[in-house]
Amino acid sequence: MGYKLKLAALCLPVAGMLFAMSAQAATTLETVKERGRLICGASQGTPGFGAPDDNGYWRGLDIETCRAVAVAVLGDKDAVDFVPLSGQQRIPALQTGEIDILPRTLTWTLQRDANGINFTQPNYYEFTGFMMPKSLGITRVEDMAGASVCVQTGSTTEVVVNDVSTKHKLDLQPVVFDNTSAARQAFFSGRCDALITDAGALASTRASMAKNPDDYIIFPATPYVDALTPAVRQGDDQWMDIVRWSIQALIAAENFGITQANVDDMLQSKDPRIVRFLGVDPGNGTSLGLKDDFAYQIIKALGNYGEIFDRNVGKDSPLKLERGYNALFKDGGMMLPLAFQ
Amino acid sequence: MLQSLWYSDRFRSWIMQIALLGALLGLLYWIAGNTITNLAERGIRTGFDFLAHPARFPISESVVHYTPSDSFLWAFVVGVANTLWLSVITLVLATAGGLFLALAQLAKHPLLSRLAVGYVTLFRNIPLIVQLLFFYGLATSVFPAPRDAFEPLPGVFLSLRGVYAPGLVMGAGGGWVIAASIVLLLVTIWLGNRRFRDVSLVRRIPSFVGIWLVGTVIIGWLADVPLHLESPVLHGLNFRGGMYLSPEFAAIVVGLALYTTAFTGEIIRGGIEAVGKGQWEGGRALGLWDRQIMFRIILPQALRIIVPPMTSQYLSTVKNTTLAVAVGYPELGLVVNTVINQTGQALESIMVMLGVFLTVSLTVSLFMNWFNARIALVER
Secondary structure (H helix, E strand, C coil), rough: CCCCHHHHHHHHHHHHHHHHHHCCCCCCCHHHHHHCCEEEEEEECCCCCEEECCCCCCCCHHHHHHHHHHHHHHHCCCCCCEEEECCCCHHHHCCCCCCEEEECCCECHHHHHHHEEEEEEEEEEEEEEEEHHHHHHHHHHHHCCCCCEEEEEECCCCHHHHHHHHHHCCCCEEEEECCCHHHHHHHHCCCCCCCEEHHHHHHHHHHHHHHHHEEEEEEEEEEEEECCEEEEEEECCCHHHHHHHHHHHHHHHHHCCCCEEEEEEEHHCHHHHHHHCCCCCHHHHHHHHCCCCCHHHHHHHCCCCCHHHHHHCCCCCCCCCHHHHHCCCHCCCEEEECCCC | HHHHHHHCCCHHHHHHHHHHHHHHHHHHHHHHHHHHHHHHHHHCCCCCCCCCCCCCCCCCCCCCCCCCCCCHHHHHHHHHHHHHHHHHHHHHHHHHHHHHHHHHHHHCCCCHHHHHHHHHHHHHCCCHHHHHHHHHHHHHHCCCCCHHHHECCCCEEEECCCEEECCECCCCHHHHHHHHHHHHHHHHHHHHHCCCCCHHHHHHHHHHHHHHHHHHHHHHHHHHEEEEEECEEECCEEEEECEEEEEHHHHHHHHHHHHHHHHHHHHHHHHHHHHHHHHHHHHHHHCCCCHHHHHHHHHHHHHHHHHHHHHHHHHHHHHHHHHHHCCCCCCHHHHHHHHHHHHCCCHHHHHHHHHHHHHHHHHHHHHHHHHHHHHHCCCC
């Protein structure tokens, strides 16, 4: 190879980089549409919230939240790829563009919000809880003096353990693990007296891992309720709106009494608000850069929030969680439907 | 003039070197600039000011004192201290174990040598992470819960939560006594080695230890620091007080040491076997015993062959300590993961980890290179 050729070969990648620098970054909506798939951060296996079933099909409350966005953007609930992420991987994965949306039992906190990600709309409210064997005879935090607690890193619970221990002078002994399943196994092998994480995840762990689920008790670690909220990258307002209103569509549908079964009949509703919601009256969807009937498509494919809740974590699931905080606002819960207009 | 310059090989090679260096610097500049722009665009905070903020998360065990109200910087220090502590213990155990293993493999006793070969095959061929999880599983499954803990000796408790044993507790000022004792030990060794060079090492050691022990007792008596034996007591759900060995630490030390021993053993065996057969024959001709030949003739020569591969083995062992996250021992890697999650300062925290491991590795290899130069064959 002549050396002029070598020089040219050397210049080529440099030129390529300069070109790449000048290219305008595409919006998330454009990227997802062009790719034809939504990429969604999932947990490494919390049945009820996000885990593959026996056939490898992802199921769970967080998973269906992602599917709702996929329906809104791509019109297909199966046009989603799920990337299992650990607690520490998840936020960098979102920030660096590896995933488009992170609906993975992520607590909405100030530090996270201020630092590179945006939260959309809570899809699950709950307290942080302790799970303990009933045989220890402890049913509240105040009696836990000296208990060792299995904790997983990459969660807000590490700080909660310390807060609780300081507040009640418990001298809790944390045993911190890098991955979820190691923390859970250590708890069930008896290494720790208690396991701490979101109460829903505790219920999921108990239902899927305990030999006899009735041997374990779950109680709140703090009097505070956390808002688990799907997050998106900062700096793309349109995409944040799309995710927020896709989740809102699920909640609003339940408020309107629209279900997967009756959504077609509802198209003929006399209520102008419902007709607007379903996109018979144009305007809502196109404002977001979507089709006008995106809410109709979501409900048609997945059902409303109540149906998704019952099927994954509620009365029709092994977890049998109460609606509690996650009931609609009109039923005493915190799921507040916003105005689709 | 210009043409002659153009056709000068020297000039051309200089130009090429300068161009390459320029391109490299340009690339680095471009990467740094791009990173900063992208971070700013995504609203990710940068900078090291978070290091002074309180960490707020717990660390399950540490060799230096830590409370969650300490800063993130101190949390990193705790992680580094745990990593170093783990590395030192593992390296000492693996070096001693490796020497024993190598001698066992070369022994004439068939059972001993075959067992040693079997050991090497077994531990070298199972991934380290699997071994660690195995030992951790063992540590947390063979023993009973704290309430039914085994008590093989009075005050010593074996349970799922680890081993508790009575420990000496020093009152206020204990740190100064320990520091003075260490200084005394160093001074004893230094002075003793200078003055009594001709006395054999085996005879020197007991008197050193004697002087050091008596001296320490005198220092303790003069300092008047309260000292008592504290036994672990079952309090609430767990034992309190005394010395404590956690199953996490036990699993990582045992796992790493056994695994590394298989490699150090092979390195030492290789070194010993590389020393010429003539050295043995010469030793025997002088009427030396096999043990004398091994420790006085063969091993010193083998050391020259052993040190370079041993250096890289030490380096990989230090890096292997990061696998401790799998069993929940809070070494630097686990602390860095937690800090990243609490603060989102991934870039800075990873840079801290890189810096620490680079420093530790360079120190280890500098020391080993110095040692290697010292023992190298001096040719005249």
